[in-house]
Amino acid sequence: MQRNEKRLLMQRTEPTQLTQSADTLLRKFKIKVTGNIIWAGGITQLILSGAQFVLGNVVQAWLILSAGVFFSAVAWFYHGQRIPVLVRVAFITLLTAITMMSMVLNGHIGVYWTYPILVACFFLFSGAVSIVATLMLALLFAVTAFYSIPLDESWRLTVTLLIICALGSVFVVLLDELQKLLRKLVVTDTLTGLQNRHLVQQVLERAIYRLQRYQRPASLIMADLDHFKRLNDTHGHLFGDQILKQVAERMHTVLRQDDQLFRVGGEEFLIVLAEASEADAATVAEKLRSLIADQTFKGKTAEVSVTLSLGVAELSPRHTWVEWLNAVDTALLNAKRLGRNQVRRASETKPEKSAQSGIGAIIEANSEAN
Ligand SMILES: Nc1nc2c(ncn2[C@@H]2O[C@H](COP(=O)(O)OP(=O)(O)OP(=O)(O)O)[C@@H](O)[C@H]2O)c(=O)[nH]1
Numbered sequence: 001m002q003r004n005e006k007r008l009l010m011q012r013t014e015p016t017q018l019t020q021s022a023d024t025l026l027r028k029f030k031i032k033v034t035g036n037i038i039w040a041g042g043i044t045q046l047i048l049s050g051a052q053f054v055l056g057n058v059v060q061a062w063l064i065l066s067a068g069v070f071f072s073a074v075a076w077f078y079h080g081q082r083i084p085v086l087v088r089v090a091f092i093t094l095l096t097a098i099t100m101m102s103m104v105l106n107g108h109i110g111v112y113w114t115y116p117i118l119v120a121c122f123f124l125f126s127g128a129v130s131i132v133a134t135l136m137l138a139l140l141f142a143v144t145a146f147y148s149i150p151l152d153e154s155w156r157l158t159v160t161l162l163i164i165c166a167l168g169s170v171f172v173v174l175l176d177e178l179q180k181l182l183r184k185l186v187v188t189d190t191l192t193g194l195q196n197r198h199l200v201q202q203v204l205e206r207a208i209y210r211l212q213r214y215q216r217p218a219s220l221i222m223a224d225l226d227h228f229k230r231l232n233d234t235h236g237h238l239f240g241d242q243i244l245k246q247v248a249e250r251m252h253t254v255l256r257q258d259d260q261l262f263r264v265g266g267e268e269f270l271i272v273l274a275e276a277s278e279a280d281a282a283t284v285a286e287k288l289r290s291l292i293a294d295q296t297f298k299g300k301t302a303e304v305s306v307t308l309s310l311g312v313a314e315l316s317p318r319h320t321w322v323e324w325l326n327a328v329d330t331a332l333l334n335a336k337r338l339g340r341n342q343v344r345r346a347s348e349t350k351p352e353k354s355a356q357s358g359i360g361a362i363i364e365a366n367s368e369a370n
Helices: 003-013 020-056 058-077 086-104 114-125 127-148 151-187 197-214 227-234 237-254 276-294 319-337 353-355 359-369
Strands: 219-225 262-263 269-274 307-315 343-345
Touching: 020 058, 020 086, 020 114, 020 151, 058 086, 086 114, 086 127, 114 127, 114 151, 127 151, 151 197, 197 219, 197 269, 197 319, 219 237, 219 276, 219 319, 227 237, 227 276, 237 262, 237 269, 237 276, 269 276, 276 307, 276 343, 307 319, 319 343
Parallel strands: 307 343
Antiparallel strands: 219 269, 219 307, 262 269
16 A cells, blocks of 8 residues: 555545644533533523512612523624633623622522532633632622621531532543643554644644744654564554554654654654654664664564555755655655665755645644644
């Protein structure tokens, strides 16, 4: 199978959901939750205003009705978008004011609204801000309770509000951890533990910026295991997986700390070398080649020899990140054509016309899908 065909097939079989970044997914989720909370706030206030009209509390009824109309308008206006912090603060402040007023005028009846407001606050704000904001609200409600309902009940309310604050804080911390984990999972290749292709564009663009701004060189190495299909067919896919893991581990031993190693395809690896000319990168590539070829690999069921073909390309000031990737890809293709188990440089390779279907175009297509 042609290399580019193989990659396009891989691209098609990856679920779209996985190609979205963790941040995009979480941002969309937060937008949805925040919008729904404001809608719920608006509709609840509209219903409550009706009840106040029936009870004859006209001033309260108008106040609550205005809040309900405002919240509903905000939810409608910002539908599917991030609601600005100031609007969220206004939402919570208005609800708090209405609840405090209700506690003063109606005693216990107002108390019931303190709980959903605290919970909403945890959803509307994130991290430490939500913890501090809910604590402040709990204190405000407690003070109002001591003023408007019997003392023993005020204590009970204060304790239950503080319990909600504590539970909510645990929820915020867990969510934060989950977000970090999700972010890591999205950019990690689960088989080898290397970075997958998600951050490639970002890392290459940073290298381009450093070259343009500070004239710092950078080079790429693209490495592909030779005849890996044959190895899979002979020893099985699980054996192939063991070899892939060991190859990744061996590669690490040659690289410096600030070199970035990605697994960008099935048996294909990309290395971004900061501060390296093409000659430096070719030296590293040659070390990698001999490190893989000179020592056998031991899987659970067999011991095999494996070889690696590598392409090398230095970043030039006229390169976009896609062109740079395609340059190294073409050099690798050349290494394959010339017999495999060797290193080829982009400077000695004629650029390919089919750059549009190369690895650069594929990673670009994945980024655009995010
Ligand atoms: N074990 C294992 N195999 C994989 C994985 N991803 C891709 N492959 C296999 O890698 C092989 C790649 O085969 P080809 O595209 O024909 O390439 P090749 O046999 O290495 O040939 P050249 O690259 O031309 O030297 C296929 O058999 C894939 O199934 C993986 O995660 N684990």
